[in-house]
Structure formats: structure tokens, C-alpha cells
């Protein structure tokens with residue numbers, strides 16, 4: 200016996216059926232999309248926050264800072280948008296147009312990605 204993926208009701212008819220009807224199918228797909236959008240929103244929020252923190256440090260004139268300074272602000276090192284290369288091939292992790300790279304175990308160098 201198969202059960203509807205949406206409401207859990209018993210399914211009758213074709214053996215490959217997954218939903219009772221069109222209502223259950225569209226309800227199921229809507230819920231799936233809702234969750235997907237919520238996950239995207241959460242990740243975008245983290246990336247924006249990271250970029251904002253780097254921007255703030257840049258605005259007060261800092262080009263180098265410590266890992267601790269970023270942690271205090273709530274920076275999340277797990278999330279970045281892409282990697283960019285400096286003039287000498289150095290690799291910067293970027294959050295949108297702000298990037299950083301470690302210059303030693305604790306200190307980082309700020310990088311503002313030039314507009315393409």
C-alpha cells in the first residue's frame with residue numbers, strides 16, 4: 200500500500216501515483232518551495248552581514264584586522280560568495296564586493312573587489 204506524499208492518505212489507482220490529487224500535489228510542491236526560499240534567504244542574510252562587517256572595517260580605514268575582530272562583529276567564515284585573485288595570484292575569499300585573505304595565523308587583509 201502506498202501513501203500520499205502530502206497528506207499521508209492511502210493511495211488508490213495506478214501504482215506509480217504519489218498524491219491523492221492535484222490539490223495534494225500542488226500543496227506539497229508549494230511547501231517544498233517555501234522551504235527552499237527560506238534557506239536561500241537565510242544564506243543571503245549571512246553573506247550580506249559578512250559583507251557589511253568588511254565594509255564597516257574598510258570605512259573606518261582598516262586594511263588589516265584580526266580574526267577576533269570579525270568574530271566579535273558576528274562574521275561567519277563558513278560563508279562567502281566567490282574567490283578573487285590579487286595581482287600576484289593571492290586568493291581572497293569574497294562576500295560580494297568585499298574580500299579578505301589571511302596574512303598569518305590571525306591577521307587578515309581586506310580586499311575591495313574592483314568593479315568588472
Ligand SMILES: [Zn+2]
Pocket residue numbers: 203204205206207208218219220223
Ligand atoms: Zn493527499
